[in-house]
């Protein structure tokens with residue numbers, strides 16, 4: 231299969247070449263529909279977006295007019311779950327009441343508007359205890375989540391609130407699986423409706439936090455730890471990023487796939503681990519709109535296929551046609567067409583790809 235790459239200008243869609251969903255976080259400044267088309271054109275199978283300014287509190291009062299068209303286009307492309315990434319200012323773990331209230335209100339807003347976007351996930355960085363200690367922080371997170379969900383009844387939003395691990399800098403909570411477990415248990419004690427909660431592991435954050443993940447065995451340990459106390463079905467999202475920061479540095483610095491410190495082996499193990507095929511993966515790598523998105527999708531597919539010899543990163547911005555230009559639209563259209571007979575194709579391709587992934591996983595174990 232892998233050898234039959236056609237001489238078409240259409241990019242290698244991840245659909246059919248991965249046994250799991252690979253999406254891209256893209257800017258929606260040019261428009262939601264354009265972002266969806268771009269994701270398809272670069273070979274992604276899904277999208278993560280901000281609904282407003284990621285570094286501001288304000289959320290738009292009126293919903294974008296193109297939402298119905300956007301939802302339709304997501305369907306046309308055969309995309310996986312849409313994720314909304316909440317603004318970075320949110321802090322559910324901190325002691326300052328005004329920030330806490332704003333964070334709760336903002337997340338309630340994101341949950342309420344999620345259905346209009348067709349979003350399955352509202353993803354949030356858990357936040358920082360700001361020096362007040364992990365225990366106090368964990369307690370505050372559980373209380374805040376309780377309050378958020380109380381304010382948005384389940385019938386008003388079917389989106390999951392998805393808590394993301396931290397690299398641990400600035401007293402960030404959730405830097406280890408143990409801390410995620412502590413939060414999970416604290417929420418359980420408060421009888422939070424756990425059917426509305428999910429988790430996201432960001433590989434660059436795991437790396438920054440000093441979690442071992444540079445080969446299949448290490449990744450497997452992380453997954454087993456998570457599964458034992460939380461359950462892998464709760465691990466609904468993976469932020470699939472390499473890291474520019476050294477292991478254990480507590481820094482959160484995303485890098486292109488295979489161009490950073492995590493390296494090809496660990497990232498290959500993460501994208502092909504058989505127990506994570508249910509999770510939705512999203513690239514949050516730098517310079518997406520400059521063409522690095524397409525390159526990172528291709529590099530991810532290569533790793534998933536067990537080919538760990540990635541080319542060095544190009545010295546210059548790869549550049550792909552911008553949304554709206556002729557070439558781009560053609561590529562997007564080609565991609566749409568190729569996803570039409572989805573059901574049948576998906577099933578057979580899925581089987582083939584999972585065989586490839588399994589072989590890759592085996593090979594990477596042997597290589598040690």
Ligand SMILES: [Zn+2]
Pocket residue numbers: 394432469514
């Ligand atoms: Zn992330």
Ligand SMILES: [Zn+2]
Pocket residue numbers: 432434435482483484
């Ligand atoms: Zn990050």
